[in-house]
Amino acid sequence: MNDLIVVGSGLGGLCAGAIAARQGLEVLVLEAHTTPGGAAHGFRRGPFQFESGPSLWSGLGRWPSTNPLAQVLRAVGETLPVATYRDWGLLLPEGALRVGVGQGPFLALLRELRSPAVAAEWERFLTALKPSCDAARSLPLLALRPGAGLATTLGGGNALRLLGQAGRLASLGGAFGPIARRHLSDPFLLHWVELLCFLISGLPMDQTSAAAMATLFGEWFEPDAGLDYPIGGSGAVAAALVRGMERHGGRLRTEAPVAEILVERGRAVGVQLENGERLEARRGVIANTSPWDLLSLLPDEAVPSRWRRRQAATPACASFLHWHLALRGDDLDHLPIHHVWVGDWQRGIGAERNMVVLSMPSRLDPSCAPPGHQVLHGYTPANEPWELWQGLERGSAAYDALKKERCAIFGEVLSQVLPDWQERVVIELQGTPLTQRRYLRTHQGSYGPAWPASSGPFPGGTTPIDGLVLCGAGVFPGIGVPPVAVSGAMAAHRFVSARQQRQLLEDIGLMDF
Incomplete structure (x- = not known):
């Protein structure tokens, strides 16, 4: 028994x-698909390894x-x-741009594209945001512990230091839009923040978590940003987690779809x-x-x-269109790794087929393609309406015609x-x-829940069933790779003591944040 x-x-x-395995528990992870990783995955066709997971x-x-x-x-x-890179391409209504990650390159772009005054406005915004970014980065998220708070895992001195940041942390409890508007008036700057918010959360800035954006700006706008x-793509990340789990005695079973979570006398006892x-x-x-999918696994009573x-x-959130290309291309080294295209700011950043992301991971990881070739992954980030596809049958003439029509946007970009x-x-x-729904078993092929930060935080991982805990994009802290990692760690730590959690933080050096 596990x-x-x-x-x-x-x-x-x-x-x-x-x-959980690292904390000494006997763990079994069950996966319906043939490979682990969920949305973080890739697949092979002949000599080509295609990326289909997170691109940033x-x-x-x-x-x-x-x-x-x-x-x-x-x-x-x-x-x-990992391969590190420092710029990306933008195809915006303002023109085709290439910008470095970090404060300096973006300020240089603003001076040329807009004006020195607009660059100064952005610089003032980042200066005003920096204390909040520092506060967000001062909190080791693996220390989060439901109910008991942080004091039991951080200890007295660290908890007191964090208490000194309480005001700034509280200001990050809502949506990022009001913070941005308080400091920014230039239309391009507001559009830019809207774009970043949508890429992170699948939501506009008036619904995107201020804490998530403070963390992003804290990382991207450092001098060495x-x-x-990851070499090997998203699949390599999942494989590393599996190796680490198995090293500590945990096990993974694929092709093991769960039909029901077993509940006896109000307690989850297995599946x-x-x-x-x-x-x-x-x-x-x-x-x-x-x-949504959880409900089908639980008995009504x-x-x-x-x-x-x-x-x-x-x-x-809405769903995705995906595009995978294998190309002849030994002469494409001049292209950036990513291009983000926006059609029309006035339509709204979340309007259908109004934003496209194109990524060419083989530019960084030659193992993705044979010599002289490249692979490309394109997707529309959480802006494809499910309603257009509802009721269609994969492989039907109507489905194939709609797929060709909708995916034409990729070739145009x-x-x-x-x-x-x-x-x-x-x-x-x-x-x-x-x-998306077929391979990831996600409700309506959705990117995830669209809880607006303006209405409060994502729900916690507790349930009315004793011993049943939730993790993933549907619970606090929300959507995106760092938040779901936090949710997973928090779920595991519900089954161990605060002392064990604190010891893990000490072992990996997070007590000196």
Whole structure:
């Protein structure tokens, strides 16, 4: 029998399993798909390795790091080789731009694109934001402990120092939009903040967490700011978490879809797989599922109807279109790793097919493609409406026609930087919200819950069922790689003592933040 069963091997579930195993619990992680990682994954077609997960990573290639994922990896004895880069391309209504990550390069861009006065406005904004960024970065997120607070894990001196930051931390409890508008008036600067917010959360800045954005600005606008690409892509991140978990005795089972979370006398006692197999857990179950998908795993009588209705009413972000290309291209070293395209600021940053991200990971990781070739991943970040696809059958004539029509936006954008791309194509693959739902088993192919920060924080990971804890993008701190890593660690630490959690923080050097 296991101590803990984790349902789902997204990054949140893998972090939960890794930390729980590191803390000495017998852990089994169950995954319906053939490979772990959830949205953080890739796949191979012939000699080409396609990336299909997060495209923007940071804080993985150095230590100490404020990135909770890097902290979890360190806790289980894993490191990741990364390639670091420092600029990206922008295809905006203002024109085609290339900008470095960090404060200096962006200020230089603003002086040229807008005016020295606008650059000065941005500099004042960052100066005003810096104390909040420092406060956000002063909090070791792996120290978060539900209910008991931070004092039990940080200890007296560290807790008192954190108390001194309480006012600034409290100011980060809502949405980022009011903070941005308090300091910025230039339209381009406000559009830029809106773009960053949407890339991070799938929500406009008036609904994006101020704490999440303070953390982002704290990392991106340091003098030595840069972005990382994990060699091997998203799949390498998931594999590292699995290795770390297994090193400490945890286990992963793939192709093991869960049909039901077993509840007896109000307590989660295990799961039943779709093949009828029953697996028991002494301590409880961690569910790395969406709020909507969780409901289908729970017996109707196991949870109060009010809680069930609240879960079902969780607002959802829109879905994605995906585009994967293998290209002949030994002459593409001049291109940046990423291009972010925005069609029309006035339509709103979340309008359908109004933003596209194109990434070429083979520029950093040659193992993705054979010599003389590149691979490209394009996606529309959480702006594709599910309603267009609802009721269609994959492979039908109507589905194929709509897929071709909707995915044409990718070729239109790529033509702006690579006009002859069609002559270079070796493989072209297209994905839709139905693809997203099929492979990730996500409700409506959604990016995740769309809880607006202006209405309060994401829900916590507790449930009305004793021993059933949630993690992933549906619970606090929310959507994105660092938040789901935090949620996974918090879920695991619900099953161990505060003393054990504190010892882990000391072991990896987080007590001297």
